[in-house]
Amino acid sequence: MLLACSKLTVTYGGRIALKSFDLTLQPGEVRALIGPNGSGKSTALQAMAGLLRPSGGRAVIDGVAVDAIPRRRLARQLAYLPQQPTAPDEMTVAQLVRQGRFAHVGLLRSYSADDEATIGWALESTGLLALADRPLRELSGGERQRAWISAAIAQEARILLLDEPTSFLDIGYQVEIIDLVYRLSRERGVSIVMAIHDLNQAMSVCDRISLLAKGETVFDGDPKDLAETGLIETVFRVRGTFVPIAPNAPPHFDVELAHRQMRDGVLAR
Amino acid sequence: MTPVPGIARNRRGLSSLPALAGLLLLTLGLSVFLGVADLSVSDIMSVLAGNGSPEAQSIILDIRLPRIVTGGLAGIHFAVAGLILQTITRNPLADPSIMGVSQGATLSVTLFLLFSVFLRDPGTTARITEMPLEWLPAVGMVGGLIAGAAVYALAFRRDLGPLRITLCGIAIGAVLHAIAIGLIAGWGSARIEVLLEWLSGSLYARSWEHALFLAPFTIAGLLALLPIRRALDLLQFEAPVARSFGLPYRQHFSFALFLSCGLAASAVGAVGPIVFVGLIVPHLARALAGAKTQLLLPLTVTLGAITITSGDLIGRLVSQADEIPIGAVTAVCGVPLLIALLRRTP
Numbered sequence: 001m002l003l004a005c006s007k008l009t010v011t012y013g014g015r016i017a018l019k020s021f022d023l024t025l026q027p028g029e030v031r032a033l034i035g036p037n038g039s040g041k042s043t044a045l046q047a048m049a050g051l052l053r054p055s056g057g058r059a060v061i062d063g064v065a066v067d068a069i070p071r072r073r074l075a076r077q078l079a080y081l082p083q084q085p086t087a088p089d090e091m092t093v094a095q096l097v098r099q100g101r102f103a104h105v106g107l108l109r110s111y112s113a114d115d116e117a118t119i120g121w122a123l124e125s126t127g128l129l130a131l132a133d134r135p136l137r138e139l140s141g142g143e144r145q146r147a148w149i150s151a152a153i154a155q156e157a158r159i160l161l162l163d164e165p166t167s168f169l170d171i172g173y174q175v176e177i178i179d180l181v182y183r184l185s186r187e188r189g190v191s192i193v194m195a196i197h198d199l200n201q202a203m204s205v206c207d208r209i210s211l212l213a214k215g216e217t218v219f220d221g222d223p224k225d226l227a228e229t230g231l232i233e234t235v236f237r238v239r240g241t242f243v244p245i246a247p248n249a250p251p252h253f254d255v256e257l258a259h260r261q262m263r264d265g266v267l268a269r
Numbered sequence: 270m271t272p273v274p275g276i277a278r279n280r281r282g283l284s285s286l287p288a289l290a291g292l293l294l295l296t297l298g299l300s301v302f303l304g305v306a307d308l309s310v311s312d313i314m315s316v317l318a319g320n321g322s323p324e325a326q327s328i329i330l331d332i333r334l335p336r337i338v339t340g341g342l343a344g345i346h347f348a349v350a351g352l353i354l355q356t357i358t359r360n361p362l363a364d365p366s367i368m369g370v371s372q373g374a375t376l377s378v379t380l381f382l383l384f385s386v387f388l389r390d391p392g393t394t395a396r397i398t399e400m401p402l403e404w405l406p407a408v409g410m411v412g413g414l415i416a417g418a419a420v421y422a423l424a425f426r427r428d429l430g431p432l433r434i435t436l437c438g439i440a441i442g443a444v445l446h447a448i449a450i451g452l453i454a455g456w457g458s459a460r461i462e463v464l465l466e467w468l469s470g471s472l473y474a475r476s477w478e479h480a481l482f483l484a485p486f487t488i489a490g491l492l493a494l495l496p497i498r499r500a501l502d503l504l505q506f507e508a509p510v511a512r513s514f515g516l517p518y519r520q521h522f523s524f525a526l527f528l529s530c531g532l533a534a535s536a537v538g539a540v541g542p543i544v545f546v547g548l549i550v551p552h553l554a555r556a557l558a559g560a561k562t563q564l565l566l567p568l569t570v571t572l573g574a575i576t577i578t579s580g581d582l583i584g585r586l587v588s589q590a591d592e593i594p595i596g597a598v599t600a601v602c603g604v605p606l607l608i609a610l611l612r613r614t615p
């Protein structure tokens with residue numbers, strides 16, 4: 001077991017944002033975190049990245065609490081992509097991705113051929129080679145998001161925490177990033193925890209899924225089992241059905257849109 | 270392996286450094302050759318060659334050169350301090366005054382002059398020449414550092430965020446400034462001149478002692494910057510991002526802050542609070558460096574020296590015997606520059 005959270009509790013000025021959160025992550029496992037806005041997904045990721053001081057419980061890597069690991073050593077083991085990071089105005093894509101190597105080169109060591117190759121690989125994997133020299137401020141929201149993903153994977157950590165990596169991407173790049181996540185886990189043995197809003201993408205790529213509601217974990221398990229609980233409909237306050245799409249794949253959630261009934265009603269009249 | 274494309278788009282940055290170095294040499298040269306005392310070029314040349322009349326020697330070697338060196342070093346200090354502060358507070362308007370450094374130095378110099386005069390010569394008006402001027406740099410620097418430390422301590426007690434630092438700095442700076450002004454206002458007249466001279470930022474009568482006072486700080490400060498350049502890059506990000514890239518944020522933030530306060534306070538002590546250099550030079554350097562961020566520091570250093578040297582030259586030449594203090598020149602020239610810079614940024 002690589003990363004483990006036990007009874008992790010986070011409060012913001014008295015308000016509980018995450019309650020007794022448990023999670024275990026095996027090498028090469030992809031874990032999806034889903035839940036409504038404000039349910040505590042980002043909070044959980046930040047606590048796992050050692051960026052928040054939990055008021056109870058702890059997150060450990062190989063048995064050592066994350067906040068006891070020196071920052072640079074932690075960064076070699078764990079990379080974190082914030083939900084809405086901002087970068088300095090003038091910074092270019094390549095310069096941002098280079099920062100991902102800081103954990104390896106530190107203050108003084110010069111960038112080796114290996115470092116440069118990794119940076120090239122990270123840019124290529126996110127489709128950014130052509131944009132490498134562009135300042136971030138001149139990029140579209142999706143391009144910028146890919147640049148941040150690129151910086152996170154350039155860190156070459158065993159654990160990757162991604163907070164909504166696909167939220168600004170067009171459908172083509174969404175699939176590409178989901179595929180990248182899958183390949184990282186299967187080919188490089190990277191363990192990934194990913195907060196994500198697209199339920200079907202989450203179910204299709206992850207090995208295990210956690211569903212949060214108001215800071216509490218209401219489901220933790222195999223994505224196929226989630227379909228049978230009916231929790232999606234209650235937690236997200238929607239109506240829909242799980243449709244099987246392939247024998248061995250998790251089913252797709254087909255959400256019922258309110259205006260569809262309305263439109264059908266209008267048309268029927 | 271895919272080659273990473275070089276950052277080749279911006280050629281301006283590359284050519285601007287030699288050009289600026291040339292400009293620096295030119296201003297330095299002009300500052301040696303031009304001045305209130307009318308010396309012929311041949312006189313100056315012979316002084317530089319090691320001969321010359323005693324009068325010319327004393328003007329060049331004891332007055333102009335130390336003044337130029339002191340000014341150049343102070344310019345480097347202000348500019349680099351501004352660059353560091355703007356970087357780590359992510360506030361493009363940051364300069365040494367937001368850490369309360371200038372105001373702390375002002376207050377300590379005011380107090381020092383007040384008490385030294387009072388203790389030395391109670392009851393009478395001491396003449397300016399009797400004032401312990403040789404102590405001013407050290408006193409100003411200590412005052413600046415104390416103010417910086419107070420700001421740091423206040424901001425540190427909660428979270429050492431850039432916004433909190435800025436607000437604490439402005440608050441403490443305002444208080445210190447008000448006290449200093451109050452003291453000056455309630456105080457005799459004859460001594461005010463020295464203080465006003467110092468307050469407006471002046472290179473008048475700066476000697477080799479001032480230059481020697483500054484030089485160790487310049488060298489130590491610039492050397493200390495080299496190993497933390499990558500840390501400064503990371504400090505441009507928000508703390509969680511910098512941390513997750515592997516930077517112990519608090520340590521590096523504190524060290525960078527300490528470095529900028531030390532540079533600014535020593536310069537304020539030597540030449541008084543020269544405004545606008547710390548604010549504008551980093552912006553100029555950024556505009557010239559473009560994406561070539563590795564040029565930012567050398568450009569800032571060169572431009573810092575140029576700004577003060579040329580500002581002082583202008584001040585000396587425009588009004589001849591009644592010199593305009595460098596602080597006034599930088600303020601007057603700085604405002605249009607700032608506006609021009611603001612117009613070209615999107």
Ligand SMILES: Nc1ncnc2c1ncn2[C@@H]1O[C@H](COP(=O)(O)OP(=O)(O)OP(=O)(O)O)[C@@H](O)[C@H]1O
Nearest residue numbers: 012016017035036037038039040041042043044083
């Ligand atoms: N810095 C903060 N200070 C105070 N409260 C916070 C802070 N960050 C988050 N919260 C609160 O904690 C709760 C959980 O927030 P969190 O950001 O973890 O939600 P989330 O599941 O990531 O939501 P989203 O899907 O919108 O990203 C919310 O109620 C939010 O208001």
Ligand SMILES: [Mg+2]
Nearest residue numbers: 041042043083
């Ligand atoms: Mg979130």
